[in-house]
Amino acid sequence: MEIAQTIFGPVLGWCRSPFGKLTLLILAMLLFGTVGYWFFEHYPDGEVHDLFGALWWTVVTLTTVGYGDMVPGTTGGKIMGFFVMICGIGLVSTLTGNLASMLVERKARKRKGLLKVNQKNHVIIVGWNDFGLELIAALRDNGVLGTGDSSSESLALVNPLGPDERESIAFQLDMGDRLHFVWGNITQESVLQKARMDRAKVVYLLSQHEKQSPKDADQETLYAALAIRELAPQVPMYGEVALPENRKHLLRAGVNEILVRGQLASLILGLMGANPSMWTFLQEVLGMRGSNHMEFQQLSSEEQHLNWGELMTRFRRDGRLPLALCQVSKQLSLEDVLDESAALDQFILELFESSGQETRIGNTGPRVIANPPDTESLESYDAVLFLNPGATR
Numbered sequence: 001m002e003i004a005q006t007i008f009g010p011v012l013g014w015c016r017s018p019f020g021k022l023t024l025l026i027l028a029m030l031l032f033g034t035v036g037y038w039f040f041e042h043y044p045d046g047e048v049h050d051l052f053g054a055l056w057w058t059v060v061t062l063t064t065v066g067y068g069d070m071v072p073g074t075t076g077g078k079i080m081g082f083f084v085m086i087c088g089i090g091l092v093s094t095l096t097g098n099l100a101s102m103l104v105e106r107k108a109r110k111r112k113g114l115l116k117v118n119q120k121n122h123v124i125i126v127g128w129n130d131f132g133l134e135l136i137a138a139l140r141d142n143g144v145l146g147t148g149d150s151s152s153e154s155l156a157l158v159n160p161l162g163p164d165e166r167e168s169i170a171f172q173l174d175m176g177d178r179l180h181f182v183w184g185n186i187t188q189e190s191v192l193q194k195a196r197m198d199r200a201k202v203v204y205l206l207s208q209h210e211k212q213s214p215k216d217a218d219q220e221t222l223y224a225a226l227a228i229r230e231l232a233p234q235v236p237m238y239g240e241v242a243l244p245e246n247r248k249h250l251l252r253a254g255v256n257e258i259l260v261r262g263q264l265a266s267l268i269l270g271l272m273g274a275n276p277s278m279w280t281f282l283q284e285v286l287g288m289r290g291s292n293h294m295e296f297q298q299l300s301s302e303e304q305h306l307n308w309g310e311l312m313t314r315f316r317r318d319g320r321l322p323l324a325l326c327q328v329s330k331q332l333s334l335e336d337v338l339d340e341s342a343a344l345d346q347f348i349l350e351l352f353e354s355s356g357q358e359t360r361i362g363n364t365g366p367r368v369i370a371n372p373p374d375t376e377s378l379e380s381y382d383a384v385l386f387l388n389p390g391a392t393r
Contacts, residue, residue: 019098026062026091033058033084040076062088117180120199122154126186126224127206128161133172135204141287144202156195158182159208187223189231197232205239205250207261214242222249229254285387293388296326299378309374311384319389325381327367 038054057070061084072078123145125132136155139145145155155175157166159182166181173179184191186208197203205225209217218241228237233254240259241247247258271278285294303311308325315322368385369376 022091022095022098026095029062029084029087029091030055030058033062033080036080037072037077037084040074040080041072058084061085063092064088115180116194117154117156117182117196119154119156119180119196121201122156122180122196122199124156124158124195124197124200124203125206126158126192126195126203126228127208127221128157128159129206129208129210132157132206133169135206136173154178154180156180156182156200158184158186158192158195160185187220187227189227192224192227192231197228197235200232200235203228203232203235203237205237205255207240207242209242209261217242218246218249222246222253225250225253225255294323294385295388296383296385298383299381304378304381306378307374308372308376308378311378312374315384315386321387322384323387324368324370324385325372325376325378326383326385327380328382 034051034055037057038051041054053070060067060070061081064085072081123139125135136145145153155173155178157169157180161169161183166183170179170181180195182191182194184194186192205221205228207214207217207221212220221239221241225237225239228235237255238257238259239250239255240261241250242261244260244263247260250258268279268282271282282288287293303314306314308322312322
């Protein structure tokens, strides 16, 4: 009974809808007209010899196209044609109006953020503040969010903004159908599911501290992070917090990296006090004064057999300047930290397995070593950060 309800439930629901009833009525009229016309006009010397010909006449007549290639020759056929033409005017016009209304309503629901995002490999931003547009601009500049028309470069914004604010954001971004809104409380799983977190390329958490206290904003961000990590355990997630003491809570909730709001600005202001050229240098490196010179490149298997000094020599031939070595972040599980040969550790693992709970306990985060010694082996590293040659002025 439950299987039948699962299979036929949606079909029955569609049949009960106004559009479904109208579609069934048109199909019934096609069947009635086809069988009726064939019955009256089916004779050896007539125009109709099969049901397909009768169906062709019914469709042409019902849609009021009227090619005139087939006309009824009997009184019964003419009465049938009269009946089909009268019904066609009302049914087809109503169907066209319903289709237009559905398209308009769907577009309105999409702009209101009430539809599920049917995308994959898209970028999701959960929450919103005054720096949201700057984040999107940075994502475009660094290639995380492209400027093309492919669905892999779509953006989904999950937030409780009003219609006027959403319209303003859509106008400024000018992304067309590549921009999707999901409206609602960012801590509710039903809202987050509409954004298809499990299909996303990356998720960003923005602190909504402008409309509430920093403590409440961080708490909301924490709840959202826990829900997102439950829906998408493997998707990279980055965010910000308003209070420094809440950073560790977000990391425990599965956020890969956390930026404390205002902390970076404070550090840069301190560097500027020591030497004003430091800020100019950072602007140049990060692309704030033109193109971004910093890039990330995976190490080949051949390069992993080199040391830092040899890699430096190779890169300098092309004018590139290596800055740091990177280890890609890895998932940690209980198996990584517990000793299976120890009886107590083995007992803990068996408890987790028997209860069906995940043994994943978080992410190690990327490891970065800036300017290592020349003798540093690259065997345990995955990538290198380097600077491209800058334009002379």
